[in-house]
Amino acid sequence: MSTVAAPPPVILGRDGDRGTTGMLLFILTEAMLFVCLFFSYFYLARDQPRWPMDPPPKLLLASIMLGVLLASSVVLSWGEKQLDAGRVRSARAALGITLLLGAGFLVMQGLEYRDHMRTLLPTSNAYGSIFYTITSFHALHLGLGLLMLLFVLVLPELHARKEPPYRPMQTASLYWHFVDGVWVVIVALLYVWPNLHR
C-alpha cells in the first residue's frame, strides 16, 4: 500500500477533460441513434421483394456533398492546430470557412430534396419514410453542429481560459467531425449500396 501525496492544487492547470468526455458520451448516444435508424432501414428492407422500393438515389450530388463535408473537416482540424500553436486569427478563419461549407451542404441538401420529392415522398412507402428520416435527421444534427461552431466563433477568447468552457473549440470540433462521419456512412449505405445491388 502506498501513501498518496496530493500535490498542492495551485500548481495544477485548468481542467479540459470533462468537456471532452461529456462530448464523447454525447457522440456515443447520438451514434446509437443513427445505428437504430440504419437498423430500421435494413429491417424494413428484409421483407420487401424490391429494395429500395423506388429507383435508388442519384450519386452525383451526394458525392459532391460528401466532398464538401470532408473538406470542412480538414479545414477545421487545421484550425485546431492553429489554435494549439497560438494563432487565434487563423483558427477563427478556419471556423468561418467550416461554417460556410456546412451551410453550403445544407443548401445542397435542400436542392436534393426538391428534386427527389418529385418522385418519392416520405408518405409514399416505407422506403421513402426511412430515407427522408435518416437524411433529415442528419441535416438537423449538422445544423446543431453549425450552431455549436457559431457559438465558438463569437466567443470573446478561444484558448488559455481561466473560466469554463475551457476548451470550446476542440469540444465543438469533435461533434463536427462526428456528423461528417455519419454522412460518410449514409452515402455508403443509402446511396452507394443500393446502386451496386440493382
Add this chain to the structure above:
Amino acid sequence: FLLGGLFMNASFLFNAAPNQGWYGYANLTSRQYSPGLNVDFWNMGLQVLGVASLAAAVNFFVTILNMRAPGMTLMRMPIFVWMTLITQVLLLLAFPVIAVALILLMFDRFFGTHFFVPTGGGDPLLWQHFFWIFGHPEVYILILPAFGIISEVLPVFSRKPLFGYAAMVFSGIFIAFLGFGVWSHHMFTTGMGPIADAAFAVATMLIAIPTGVKIFNWLATLWGGSIRFTVALHYAVGLVALFTIGGLSGIMHASPPVDLQQTDSYFVVAHLHYVLIGANLFPVFAAFYFWLPKMTGRMMSERLGRWSFGVMFLGFNVAFFPMHVTGLLGMPRRIFTYPEGLGWAGVNLTTTIGSFVLAVGILVSLWNLVASLRHGERAGANPWNADGLEWEPASPPPPYGSVSIPTVVSRNPLWDVHDESHDPHGERVLDEDRLTLTTSWLDARPIAVAKMPEDTATPFYLGLALAIGFTAVLLGNLWVTVGAAIASLAITAAWLWPERSRS
C-alpha cells in the same frame, strides 16, 4: 425530468391518459386504432424524460471518471459507484433506441409515414424490436444500482469487506453487456425462426452466471461475518431471497419451448414482479434505512423498521407468489377483467389482499421517516461504523462536503488507520473560488483544477422551454415549437457563456 413526469401525468387531467398499454405495441398505437391525444401524450412525455435521463447520464459518467478523490483508483471505487457507472453506459446506449422508436411513431401518427403500419411496407414487429432493445437494458438500468446498494449494505453489517470485489465489478459489466444481446427473448412467439430463438435463449441463460456470481458473493460476504441485524440488513437479505426466486422462474422461460407456454401469462408477471419490484423495492428500502440518517441527521426507529420489513415481505409474497399459480392456470396478462367461473377468483383475491398488506408496510416506513425528523436520535457522523467516505463529514453533511479533499489508499477508507482528511498544512483546501480537483480515469492522479458552476436558474428555464416545445408538438402548433426550439438553444448558449471572473 420533473416536468416530463408532470407532462405525462397531466394527461389524466385532460382525460387523455395513455390507453395503449405500457409496451405500446403497433398497431394499437396507430392513428386508426388510437385516435385522440392519448398516445401522443405518452410519446412526448417519454421523450422529455429520455432527454433528462441522457443529460443526467453524461453528468454522472463524467463526474465518476474525472472527479474522484485522489488515490481512489477504479478498483478502489465503492461498488455502488461502479454499478452506477455501468448503468450510465446502459442509459447512453439504450435511450436513443426508444427515442428513435418514439420519433418514428410520432412521424407515423403526425405525418402518415409507414414505419409500423403494415400498409406501404411498414412492419409492426419493428416496434417490438426497438421496444425490447431498449426494454431489456432498461431493466438492468433499474437493477444494477440496486445490486450496488446491497453490495454496500451487506459488508457494513457483516463487519467484513465485500467478498469478491473484482468478481462483483466484472459480473456487473457482464450483465450489462449481455443486456444488449437478449432482447428477443421477449419475442419468442413472434416467429423469428429456430436459429434466432436458439441464439437468444443461450444468451439469456448466460445471464444466470453473473447473477449467480453476485448472489454467492453476497452469501459469502455474510458467511462468518459478525452480523448486526439492522433494518437495512433485513431488506438487503430480503432482496437476495426474492431475487433468487425470480431468477429461478427466469431461467424457465429463457427456454423457447417453455416460454411458448408461459408467455403472456401471469407466470411472467410473477417473474417480473420478483426480479423487478422485489429486487428493486427492497434494496431501495435498505438504502432508505442506511443512508437517510446521513441526509437528515436523525436515526429512524429500528423497531418500526422491523415491523415495516416484516409486513412488506409478507405482503409482497402473498401478492405476487400466487401469480405463478394464476399464470399456470392460464390467466393471460394485459387484461383487466375476465369472466367468472374460470377458477382464478380465489387466487386473485389473495393477490389483492397481499398488495394492500404490502402498501401498509410501505406506509409504516414513511411514517417512521416523518417521526424520526421530529424526535429521532441524533445520528452523528458515522452511526453504522461504515467504511465509505460519505460517513466522514457530519450528518447532514455541509454543502461543500469535506473541508480537505480526502486521499484514498484502500477500498474501505474509514476502516483504515490512514486518516483520509489528514491535511495539517491545508494543502488540499481549495477556498479561493468554487474549485475542485479533477483526477485521471484509471488511477485517480490529480491532474487539474476545475471551477464548479455558480448557482443559476438557467437550467430551469431550459427545461421550461423544452417542455413548452414538446407541448406545442403535441398540439401540432408549428410556430410555438420552432420558437421554443430557438429559445432552448439561446438559453443553452447563455448558460455556456463564460462567467465574468470575480477576481
